[in-house]
Amino acid sequence: MFITKKHLSRRTFLRGAGVAVALPFLESMVPAQTPLAKTAASPMARWGFIYVPHGSILRQWTPAKEGADFEFSPILKPLEPFRNYVTVVTGLYNTGESGHSPSCAMYLSGTMPAHGSKIHLATTIDQHIAQQHGQGTTFPSMEFATEDHSSHIGSCAGDFLCSYMSTISWRTPTQPQPMEINPRVVFERMFGGDGATAKDRQARLEQNTSILDAVADSVKDLKRDLGARDQAKLAEYVDNVREIERRIQQAEKQRNEHNLEAPPTPTGVPENWEEHAKLMFDLIAMAYKGNMTRVTSFMLARELSTLAYPQIGVADGHHPVSHNNNVPEQVAKKAKIDTYHLSLFADFLGKLRSTPDGDGNLLDHSTFVYGSGMSNGNQHDHVNLPIVVVGGGAGQLKGNRHVNTKRMPLSNLMYTVLEKAQVPLEKFGESNARIDI
Numbered sequence: 001m002f003i004t005k006k007h008l009s010r011r012t013f014l015r016g017a018g019v020a021v022a023l024p025f026l027e028s029m030v031p032a033q034t035p036l037a038k039t040a041a042s043p044m045a046r047w048g049f050i051y052v053p054h055g056s057i058l059r060q061w062t063p064a065k066e067g068a069d070f071e072f073s074p075i076l077k078p079l080e081p082f083r084n085y086v087t088v089v090t091g092l093y094n095t096g097e098s099g100h101s102p103s104c105a106m107y108l109s110g111t112m113p114a115h116g117s118k119i120h121l122a123t124t125i126d127q128h129i130a131q132q133h134g135q136g137t138t139f140p141s142m143e144f145a146t147e148d149h150s151s152h153i154g155s156c157a158g159d160f161l162c163s164y165m166s167t168i169s170w171r172t173p174t175q176p177q178p179m180e181i182n183p184r185v186v187f188e189r190m191f192g193g194d195g196a197t198a199k200d201r202q203a204r205l206e207q208n209t210s211i212l213d214a215v216a217d218s219v220k221d222l223k224r225d226l227g228a229r230d231q232a233k234l235a236e237y238v239d240n241v242r243e244i245e246r247r248i249q250q251a252e253k254q255r256n257e258h259n260l261e262a263p264p265t266p267t268g269v270p271e272n273w274e275e276h277a278k279l280m281f282d283l284i285a286m287a288y289k290g291n292m293t294r295v296t297s298f299m300l301a302r303e304l305s306t307l308a309y310p311q312i313g314v315a316d317g318h319h320p321v322s323h324n325n326n327v328p329e330q331v332a333k334k335a336k337i338d339t340y341h342l343s344l345f346a347d348f349l350g351k352l353r354s355t356p357d358g359d360g361n362l363l364d365h366s367t368f369v370y371g372s373g374m375s376n377g378n379q380h381d382h383v384n385l386p387i388v389v390v391g392g393g394a395g396q397l398k399g400n401r402h403v404n405t406k407r408m409p410l411s412n413l414m415y416t417v418l419e420k421a422q423v424p425l426e427k428f429g430e431s432n433a434r435i436d437i
Contacts, residue, residue: 045133045394046288046366047421048296049108049126050345051168053100053303054322055374056386057335062090063402070402075338078346079388082353084399085363087389087437089413091405094373094382095430100303101160103373103382104168108297110411110429113164122429124170125414127177130295132423138292143169144186144280145179145299146273147307165304169297179299182269183248183279190283190292191241212242233356237289244282247275273307274344281348288362289355300341303374312340322377334377338386345370349390364392367417373410385410389417389437396420397437405435413437 056075063070070088072080079086096102096112105113108124126141134140145167169177180186212219219238223231247270270276277300287293301307306317314321314333321337324330352362371387374380387410391397397420405412411429416437418425 044291044294044365045396045421046294046296046362047126047129047417048284048298048366048368049168050298050300050368050370051104051107052300052338052341052370052372053104053305053374054318054334054377055103055372056338057324057331058375058384058386060335061338061386063088066402066404068401075335075342076388078339078343079349079390082346082349082363082390085349085390085392085397086399086401087397088402089387089389089405089435089437090384090402091407092385092387092410092413093375093407094385094410096382097158098380098382099158099160100374100380101158101164103380104303105160105164105373106382106429107371107373107410108168108414109170110409110414110431113160115159117161119161119163119176120173121164121170121176122173124168124297125418125428126169126295126297127171128418128423128425128428129421133421134293134295137294139189139287140293141169141177141295141297142186142284142287142293143167143177143179143297144284145181145302146276146280147299147302147305148181165302168299177297179297183244183276183283184269186280186283187245187248190287190290210242210245212238212245240282240286240289244279244286247279273309274311277344278347281344282351285348285351285355285362288352288366289357300344309337309340312336325378342370345390360392365394366391367393367397367420369413369417382410387413389413393420401437403435403437408433408435 061073061075063073063076065071072083076086076088094102094106094110096106101113105111105121108126109122111122114120130141163176167176167179169179171177219234223234226234270279280298284296284298287296301318304319306319308315308317314336316333318337321330321333324334349363349368352366353364355362357365368390369387370390371385373385374382375384375386389397392399409430409432411431412433412435415425415428415431416435418428419434
C-alpha cells in the first residue's frame with residue numbers, strides 16, 4: 001500500500017513581508033494512518049473567563065428548577081440554544097468587604113485585595129492555566145476589555161488602588177495583566193508580527209493595505225498541497241480574518257469622519273460599543289482557531305461603568321441603573337442590560353459551535369466562566385453571585401444543569417475548573433471543596 005498524504009506541521013504559518021498568519025487546524029496536520037487523538041495535532045482545550053459588572057437581577061437570573069432540564073430564566077434565555085453546554089451555578093459567594101474593587105479583584109483570584117497604596121492580590125485562575133498550558137502557543141494568555149481604566153491613578157472605589165478595577169487577570173500577586181481595549185492593536189499583535197516594526201505597520205495602515213495581501217503568495221503555495229476540505233477551511237479562515245480587518249478599518253474611518261478623540265495610532269476602537277464588543281469576541285474566536293492562545297479573559301464592561309445602551313432602550317448609565325432601589329422601571333432596565341450582554345456572549349458561542357475543531361467544534365473543546373463578582377448592585381455585596389459555566393470542556397463538562405451549591409465560595413468553582421484543566425494546586429483562594437460540574 002502506498003501512502004501519499006503529506007503531513008503539514010501544526011506550526012505552519014502564512015508568511016509575507018513582516019507578517020506571519022497562523023493557520024487553523026487542518027486535516028493535513030494529522031499524519032497519515034494516525035488516529036486524531038494520538039497525534040500532536042489533536043484538538044486542544046481552551047479556557048475563557050468573562051466579567052460583567054454590577055451584579056444582576058437575581059430573581060430574573062436564577063432558574064426555578066435545580067438539576068437537569070431546568071427552564072431558562074428570563075436573563076439567561078439567550079443561552080438556551082446551547083442548553084447541553086450550559087451549567088448554571090448558584091449559591092456562590094466571595095468573602096470580604098463589599099464594593100466595586102473587591103468584586104472585580106476577587107472574581108478570578110478568590111482573594112481580598114490589599115488596602116491603601118500597596119498592590120497585592122493573588123495569581124488568577126487564567127494565569128495558572130496559562131502557566132501550565134500556554135507555553136506552546138504564541139500568547140500564553142490574552143486579555144481583552146472594552147473600557148479603559150488604566151489612566152486612573154490613586155484610589156478608585158474606597159481605599160483601593162485603581163489597578164484592582166483595571167483588570168481581572170493577575171500574573172503574580174503584584175503583577176496585574178493589562179487588558180487591551182483596542183481591536184487594531186490586538187489584530188496587529190496576532191497577524192502583524194514576524195519582524196514587522198512599528199514603522200512597517202504604520203506604513204501599511206497609511207497605504208490601507210491588508211495584512212492578507214502580504215501573504216497572498218503563501219496562501220496560493222499552500223493550497224496546492226491541500227485536499228479539497230482543507231482548501232475550503234483555509235479559504236473560510238482567510239475570509240474571516242479579512243472581514244475582521246475590514247471592520248476595524250471601518251471603525252477607524254468612522255472615528256476620523258466624526259473627528260472623535262481616539263487613542264494614539266494604531267487606532268481601531270469603534271465608536272459603537274456593540275461593534276466593539278463583537279470585534280473583541282471575534283478576535284478571541286480567531287485566536288482560538290489559529291491556536292495563538294488557549295487562555296483568554298475579557299472584561300465585557302468594567303465596574304463603575306457609565307455606559308448607556310440606547311440600542312436596547314436604556315439611555316441611563318449602567319452603574320446608575322444598577323442602583324435600582326427595587327424601582328420596577330430601573331429593575332427592568334438592569335435586566336435588559338444583563339440579557340443584552342448575554343446575547344452578545346451567545347453570538348460568540350454560536351460562532352465557536354459552527355467552527356470545526358478536530359473531532360468536534362471549538363465550543364466542544366472550550367470552558368468558559370461568565371459572570372460577575374457582585375450579586376446585588378444596590379448593596380454591592382458578593383453573596384449568591386450570578387455565574388454560568390459554558391462549553392464542552394473537551395469532555396470534562398456535563399451541561400444542561402442548574403447546580404445549587406447552597407452556599408460555597410466561588411473559589412470552589414475555580415478550583416474545580418483548575419482540576420479539570422489538570423493544573424495541580426492544593427488550594428485556590430478560599431476553596432474547600434469541589435463542585436460537580
